[in-house]
Amino acid sequence: MRPSRRPMSEINVTPFVDVVLVLLIIFMLTAPFLQGGIGVKLPKAAAQGVDLREEIVITVTAEGDIFLNESAVTWTDFDRSLRQALPGGRGRVFLKADEGVAYGRVVDVISKIKALGIQDLGLVTQPEKERER
Numbered sequence: 286m287r288p289s290r291r292p293m294s295e296i297n298v299t300p301f302v303d304v305v306l307v308l309l310i311i312f313m314l315t316a317p318f319l320q321g322g323i324g325v326k327l328p329k330a331a332a333q334g335v336d337l338r339e340e341i342v343i344t345v346t347a348e349g350d351i352f353l354n355e356s357a358v359t360w361t362d363f364d365r366s367l368r369q370a371l372p373g374g375r376g377r378v379f380l381k382a383d384e385g386v387a388y389g390r391v392v393d394v395i396s397k398i399k400a401l402g403i404q405d406l407g408l409v410t411q412p413e414k415e416r417e418r
Contacts, residue, residue: 340376340377340378341367341370341371341376341378341379342354342378342379342409343378343380343381343394343398344381344382345380345381345382345386345390345391345394346386347385347386351394353366354370363397364401367398367401368401371403376403377405377406377407378398379407379408380398380407380408381409382408
């Protein structure tokens with residue numbers, strides 16, 4: 286007599302759950318690094334946050350270095366680099382300046398941006414709630 290064996294009709298989900306949990310842990314660990322950037326100490330102000338991932342961001346560090354979307358730019362190449370990033374002078378530009386930067390340096394950057402015909406300029410600040418932590 287032959288033993289009767291029935292085909293197994295259940296799906297083993299344990300390997301699937303293991304893979305999903307590993308991926309979840311990887312994404313949780315790497316997410317803070319994806320939102321990195323250039324470290325500047327922004328001045329605090331009562332303002333709402335803006336998503337800067339899709340916009341052009343100009344950063345001025347405390348040392349006076351200028352970055353255009355996280356790539357270093359010299360003061361002499363700033364005009365050309367910004368023109369290449371914004372063809373036609375259309376688009377939104379955000380300026381992040383460290384609170385230790387001299388006011389004159391910030392004004393110089395703003396005047397160069399305005400001289401290129403860019404009208405939509407925003408200043409990025411640190412929300413007061415986040416700054417107190």
